[in-house]
Amino acid sequence: MSKKQIELTRRRVLGGLGTIGVAGAAAGLGTSAYLSDTESFEDNVMTAGELDLLVDYYSYWNQGSAGTGEVSGTADGEAVSSELGDVKPGDSGIVAFCPRIETNPAYLWLCGELTDSSENGYTEPEPEDDNGEGELEENIEVDVKYCELDDDIGDDFDPDDVDEVATIWSGTLAEFLAMAQTGLPLDGDADGPDDDNDDNNDNDDTVGFYEPGEQECFVGTDSDEENYCICLDWEVPTSVGNEIQGDSLEFDVQFYAQQCRHNDGTDNPCGITTETGDDFAKQTQEFNGDGTSSAGARARYGNNGSSGAWELAVGDEPGVSGEFAQENHVWTSGDTVDYSVEYDESSDELTFTFDGTTISDTIDDPQPDGRMAIQGKADEANVEASIDSLSIDGDSVSLSGPTSVTATNDGDGRQVRHLVVNTALDGSTSFELSGEATVTLQDDYAGGQEGVAFDVVFE
Numbered sequence: 001m002s003k004k005q006i007e008l009t010r011r012r013v014l015g016g017l018g019t020i021g022v023a024g025a026a027a028g029l030g031t032s033a034y035l036s037d038t039e040s041f042e043d044n045v046m047t048a049g050e051l052d053l054l055v056d057y058y059s060y061w062n063q064g065s066a067g068t069g070e071v072s073g074t075a076d077g078e079a080v081s082s083e084l085g086d087v088k089p090g091d092s093g094i095v096a097f098c099p100r101i102e103t104n105p106a107y108l109w110l111c112g113e114l115t116d117s118s119e120n121g122y123t124e125p126e127p128e129d130d131n132g133e134g135e136l137e138e139n140i141e142v143d144v145k146y147c148e149l150d151d152d153i154g155d156d157f158d159p160d161d162v163d164e165v166a167t168i169w170s171g172t173l174a175e176f177l178a179m180a181q182t183g184l185p186l187d188g189d190a191d192g193p194d195d196d197n198d199d200n201n202d203n204d205d206t207v208g209f210y211e212p213g214e215q216e217c218f219v220g221t222d223s224d225e226e227n228y229c230i231c232l233d234w235e236v237p238t239s240v241g242n243e244i245q246g247d248s249l250e251f252d253v254q255f256y257a258q259q260c261r262h263n264d265g266t267d268n269p270c271g272i273t274t275e276t277g278d279d280f281a282k283q284t285q286e287f288n289g290d291g292t293s294s295a296g297a298r299a300r301y302g303n304n305g306s307s308g309a310w311e312l313a314v315g316d317e318p319g320v321s322g323e324f325a326q327e328n329h330v331w332t333s334g335d336t337v338d339y340s341v342e343y344d345e346s347s348d349e350l351t352f353t354f355d356g357t358t359i360s361d362t363i364d365d366p367q368p369d370g371r372m373a374i375q376g377k378a379d380e381a382n383v384e385a386s387i388d389s390l391s392i393d394g395d396s397v398s399l400s401g402p403t404s405v406t407a408t409n410d411g412d413g414r415q416v417r418h419l420v421v422n423t424a425l426d427g428s429t430s431f432e433l434s435g436e437a438t439v440t441l442q443d444d445y446a447g448g449q450e451g452v453a454f455d456v457v458f459e
Contacts, residue, residue: 346430
């Protein structure tokens with residue numbers, strides 16, 4: 001085998017070094033970037049969390065010689081109804097609501113309202129009253145409590161299965177439902193703002209309801225802890241007399257859960273519902289069952305002249321001679337003005353403030369007892385009105401639904417539209433309603449004191 005001679009000339013050496021230099025430069029460019037690698041994660045799944053409220057309920061009643069009874073079950077989205085008849089002085093019972101929240105912790109609210117109170121005629125010697133409603137709810141005493149139930153209730157439930165943790169509130173069923181109508185935040189720790197009352201030596205161990213946002217969450221089923229139940233102890237005292245004979249009542253109780261994460265507990269889900277409609281509210285909504293109102297306030301587009309051509313009125317029947325207080329007011333078409341209507345139950349005084357002008361009148365029986373509405377009447381005009389705030393017995397309430405209404409007409413006739421607020425005032429409740437109103441006249445508005453008006457009416 002012959003050997004091949006390799007000759008290295010100066011040109012070849014420099015050329016080889018040049019090649020190495022290029023390679024080196026290329027390597028240098030590569031290592032100046034971040035080191036990288038790729039790993040694949042495929043078929044990834046993100047599942048939304050769940051929030052499902054279930055409420056186990058247990059009810060027991062003792063009607064003396066008429067016997068005892070109990071019922072239990074679980075509410076999960078569907079309404080549950082219960083009926084108890086022949087209630088008499090001395091009867092008592094307890095209802096326990098035990099929430100289960102799947103799976104995340106949540107703020108829990110209790111809402112409720114009295115939906116019907118009936119006299120059902122009179123059985124002598126029951127005294128008559130003027131409101132046509134029963135007095136049963138006013139004569140049922142209620143203690144609202146945080147409580148715990150025994151684990152081994154089985155098929156029967158009675159008060160021995162209940163361990164009281166703390167009393168939240170005490171009063172009549174009517175008072176409780178009036179509070180519940182505007183929402184009651186429940187505390188997951190069974191605590192309240194008045195938990196230190198015993199330090200005042202007043203023997204009052206009632207903890208009270210927290211203000212929205214101060215309450216603690218109820219735990220979800222992912223937690224090792226358990227939630228407290230809410231118990232309603234009720235009794236018709238033996239001191240109650242004939243005033244409840246034949247009376248009946250109906251009421252609703254609801255529980256709402258809202259996730260704790262990204263919420264602060266201030267969102268009240270128990271707002272009073274509202275709805276809009278055509279024509280006069282008292283007639284289309286059948287106020288008092290016969291299309292009548294107990295009181296109201298009116299702002300109409302009068303001529304700002306002598307008595308009888310008023311613009312503002314308030315009283316039992318604004319616009320009917322002798323049944324209202326009146327005042328003049330200078331309108332400016334298109335201006336948005338503030339209004340408020342306030343009722344003081346202690347004096348039966350109804351006060352109407354419109355664009356800085358205030359008038360008041362003492363109203364007769366019956367007092368506002370049910371719903372309320374704002375409404376506009378327009379003839380060659382636009383009437384816009386809104387509700388900005390509503391407070392009942394000093395507590396601000398939230399509204400669920402529309403908060404404004406507009407009546408407009410450009411042609412023959414007129415348009416009347418209303419916004420009804422489904423409150424459940426009981427005739428002895430102070431309240432204040434406020435908002436804005438705008439009346440805009442069209443060029444062909446012919447005048448007429450009753451052609452354009454803004455009203456607030458009460459059932």
